[in-house]
Amino acid sequence: MPGQAPTAGEAIIDREGLQALLDALSARGFSVIGPRVRDEAIVYEAVREVADLPEGWTDRQDGGHYRLERRKDRALFGYAVGPHSWKRFLFPPQQRLWRAQRTGAGFAILEEAPPLDRWAFLGVRACELRALAIQDRVFLGGSHPDRSYAERRRGLFIVALQCGEPSGTCFCVSMEAGPKAASGFDLALTELLSPGSHRFLVEVGSPAGEEILGAIPHRPAGAADRREADALLASTASRMGRSLDTRGIRELLQDHPEHPRWQEVAARCLACANCTMVCPTCFCSTVEDHTTLTGEGAERTRLWDSCFTLDFSYLHGGSVRKEIRSRYRQWMTHKLSTWFDQFGSSGCVGCGRCITWCPVGIDLTEEARAIRASLPEPTHA
Amino acid sequence: MRAADPFVPSLFRVERVSRETADTITLALSPTQGTPPAFLPGQFFMLYAFGIGEIPVSVSGLSGEGPLLHTIRAVGPVSQALCQLEAGDVLGARGPYGSPWPLAQAAGSDLLLIAGGLGLAPIRSALLPALAERERYGRIALLCGARSPEGLPFGPEIGRWRSQPDLQVEVTVDHASPAWRGSVGVVPSRIPYARFAPERATAFVCGPEVMMRFTALALLGAGVAAERIFLSLERNMKCAFAVCGRCQMGPTFVCRDGPVFPYSRIARLLSLREI
DSSP states (O other), rough: OOOOEEEEEEEEEEEEHHHHHHHHHTTTTTTEEEEETTTTEEEEEEOOOEEETTTTTEEEETTEEEEEESSSSOOSOOSSOSSOOOOOHHHHHHHEEEEEOOOOHHHHHEEEOOOEEEEEEEEEEEEHHHHHHHHHHHSSSSSOOOOOHHHHHHHHEEEEOOOOOOOOOOOTEEEEOSSOOOOOOOOOEEEEEEEEEEEEEEESHHHHHHHHTTTSSEEEEOHHHHHHHHHHHHHHHOSSOOOOOOTTTTHHHOOOOOOHHEEEEEEHHOOOOHHHOOOOOOEEEEEOOOOOOOSSSSEEEEEEOOTSSSSSGEEETEOOSSSHHHHHHHHHHIIIIIIIHHSSSOOOOOHHHHHHTOOTTTOOHHHHHHHTTTTTOSSSS | OOOTTOOOOEEEEEEEEEETTTTEEEEEEEEESSOOOOTTTTOEEEEEETTEEEEEEEEEEETTSSEEEEEEEEOEEEEEHHHHHTTEEEEEEEEEEOOOHHHHHHHTEEEEEEEEGOOOOOHHHHHHHHTGGGGGGSSSEEEEEEEEEGEEEEEEEEHHTTTTTTTTEEEEEESOOOOEEEEEEEOGGGGGGGGGOOOEEEEEEEOHHHHHHHHHHHHHHHTTTGGGGGEEOOOOOOOOSSSSSSEEEEEEEEHHHHEEEEHHHHHHHSTTTOO
């Protein structure tokens, strides 16, 4: 499965080939999840046909702003990223952990069955591949690997997309997370559109990918196809809507927890938790316990939670982080700084979702810039 | 073979319930199958009350000596449910988790065990093995305090510890009752009365965070090195193995990197408000 470096021998498929790819994945037992237009956004849901894809749509994004617009062409992947991220399939927003049933003198625990679905993700961008790798470290890299995540992750087939359409809030180049997907996929597509020609350059990233490619109509790619794909990626890299100076950012944030900027951003932040819900790496959760009406059965459910809620840090006597200032500081410092201490990398992939979906348009790149700019140079090597 | 699910607890039966104070009990727990799990002093388990929820609770007994002991104060829905359990009832438990009191590291030095309120429970899990291997340590002093005499857990046992010749016991309360003959004041105020050589002393501290902060400062003032002062912290926890994210304190996960930390590692974090 994903992980190996792409092999040589790139191929070209057309729209019919893309349908053949969906059919081949389906025939091998995969449920294909890909982009679709729903509720005026591009979200990730089950797709069966090329016609399900957001043909001719793009997304215009800025701080607190997301609109779908028609494109002039028939691109199927001509958007950036929407409010969904792939984490919702591997780490579901709401997930029963186990059930318990009263027995004579006590109770018995009933474990959850392994997941039935084997997913194929279609259209995973480089930033999202990086997010998957980051969540792999969180859920699988510790002393107690998360079994349900591991079971969902194990059977995954990934069709990556070499990004040709960054949005106004993208900064994957700053985070060195994109736009090129170099590994971690089974197949990678580059959508090549020119007058009279709509085709996809296919890179193979694993034996499973190679097998699928062999089963669908394709022709070898030529040097001109590769040049066109390279030019597209170079263009994407040059059109980032945002940028973040990551030099010494771990120290920049950890060394300035009392910076007045935290208070300024708190005056704008609603503590609504949108940024954490749309973030492809945010992993915090809570649990809820329920009993049946008779009291004979009980269950535990894990739900996405956010460091922006008061309940998140609650101890008897009150919450540790009462002020929004402390909660925003926790989120941004964790994402860009303490994540390095915990997991050896940044927690940010530069996808821009937190900026786009913030109802008041708070921009973490701007917040980091403001803190950096207020300090005498050169504070951080 | 399917991997084990780290969220699934094992089942334990309540062997007995001992009342410590008006709102605090100690549960003695034995697994419904097999032998009690081994643990290190200062570690904690996640205890589950049927249908109500799960909370982290430190061990308060000795590993390998009969049932698992957990001392619990009824403060929230789960701890209230656990405090209502009776002998024969079943609960869920998973663990042990977290960093232990570094007893091996403290061998050969004077040992200061300092507890505020229910903090005496995890401190007890260090005192018992220290007393069991008394010759490994220099002088041992137990300083403990509570808001009132009635709020002191392990009362009868503190009485027995007091009569032990090779253990100094200092007890203080914030608010005395008419019958109280002991000292009145906060726990750090007893540090000057403890007999120890600061340059070769190790301190274990557990209690409310504000009490631990002031105790650590008093210990530093008395000449104990920050690297030899250990605090056991408390944070909101749902998983206990660093995936729920809730117990973060700066770069640390209290469940995984703690609950026992050397003061030298967390002094700066403790000095920050709402970190």
